[in-house]
Amino acid sequence: MANKAQGASEPENGASRGGAGGRMRLPALLRRFWAWTAVAFGLMVLVACIERAMGFSRWHYNPLTGDRYQDLMEFPPVYRMLHTAAFFDGLGNSRVAYPPLGAAIYALLYATGHAIGVYLTTAAVWLAGAVWGVRRALMKWGIGGATATLFPLTVALASFPIAGLGTWLFLREREDAAAVLWGLAAAAKLYPLLLLALLLPRKKWRAFGLGVATFAGATAASLRWLGPTMGVAWRGSLRNVFGYQGRRASEWQLHELMANHTVFNLVKFGAMIAHVPLAKLTLPYYACGALAMGWAFFGRLWKMPVANQLLAVTAFMVMFPPVSYFYTLVHLYAPLLVLLFVAVRAERAGVQVRGLKLTVMLFVPLLASFMLFTFPRVLLFGGLIQGGMLVALFGCAVRYPFAVPEVKAEIPSAG
Secondary structure, three states: OOHHHHOOOEEOOOOOOOOOOOOOOOOHHHHHHHHHHHHHHHHHHHHHHHHHHHOOOOOOOOOOOOOOOOOOOOOHHHHOOOOOOHHHHOEOOEOOOOOHHHHHHHHHHHHOOOHHHHHHHHHHHHHHHHHHHHHHHHHHOOOOHHHHHHHHHHHHHOOOOOOOHHHHHHHOOOHHHHHHHHHHHHHHHOHHHHHHHHHOOOOOHHHHHHHHHHHHHHHHHHHHHHOOOHHHHHHHHHHHHHHHHHHHHOOOOHHHHHHEOOHHHHHHHHHHHOOOOHHHOHHHHHHHHHHHHHHHHHHHHHHOOHHHHHHHHHHHHHHOOOOOEHHHHHHHHHHHHHHHHHHHHHHHHOOOOOOHHHHHHHHHHHHOOHHHHOEHHHOEOHHHHHHHHHHHHHHHHHHOOOOOOOOOEEOOOOO
16 A cells, blocks of 8 residues: 555565665664754753752743652542542642543552552553664664664653554554544543544545544543543533633643643734734634644645655644643654654665655654743743744645655564
8 A cells, every 4th residue: 555655664575674784774864863852852951950050940941840740640639539529620720621531541540559650660661662663663674773772762762752552553554443542542632533534535434433433432431430420520521621721721821831832822922912812712713723624634635645644633633722731742753753764765765755854853843842942031932932843844744745655665563
């Protein structure tokens, strides 16, 4: 399948063996991305250490200070009221503003009695699996073992580490399994439901329906479990999720400017200059966003390579919600890996892919700490800057076809 060849691919007929020694040097674009990722990480650590030593924390936000697990450990008192109507009222300003499945996952995490340990262990297992998978794929292209190990390991450690299992299954043409995982993700965080659109150009109607059914089923089961009744849980979840979104959407403070990379912040910035009330922005924003994505997907992306479709849908999913903090950027690792392997295939074929270098290098500042772009005294704010970069990334996905037709390939297996 033509689309299949655009992902993290494995050459056929021994094409991964380059030169007399059967080895292929890491492509120049990957070396450049690797180097600048290390530079960004080094700058973050350097600036953080200088500020900590000189007491500048109030002058410039420092993510290496404070409680690293504040969001994770905010809700234990609220969960003592689980299965009651009071659970959805929360305590003070602390409300569980997650869709039903997300709220249920928190309950299971707290039930272990070691929430932080379980969280870190789970993250480490996913990180190890992702690094190992990328290592194997690079080695199948002839990249040496040491380089194939160090490249994904250091990039992951210098950024926000996670990969999308559902996306990997999608690239392996296991659409039904991918749809189930995307449906579960959507039941926990809503916006991953957009990923199901990737099934439409392939005409995988059954998989699409399965994903929607999984989303609906997981939501219904979670509501029933959260209790005390499905009606109470449904109304409470809607109130908390959309109440939180509405409250954050109307805020204009340093925290939002630094860590929230939504395009909605750029719209709010323009509205404030034009003296337009923020309360009137939400509905026009959703309408314009839906029209823009509809035009891009059905008018441009429908017949473009899957690398373009995945990048555009993921970038939109990350930048469009009115509230989208820095940790949502982990979703970008899946399209990044696909693009990096497009670069490997282009190197093997000896061709240049228009726009690929610009697109890959945009990931360096996007996956770096927003601290590097936040200097309030000179009116620089990481959220606004990274929001603009996400718009540029989406534009690249819509404009440049990331295809290397000269090399026939298939997605490598994980086994």
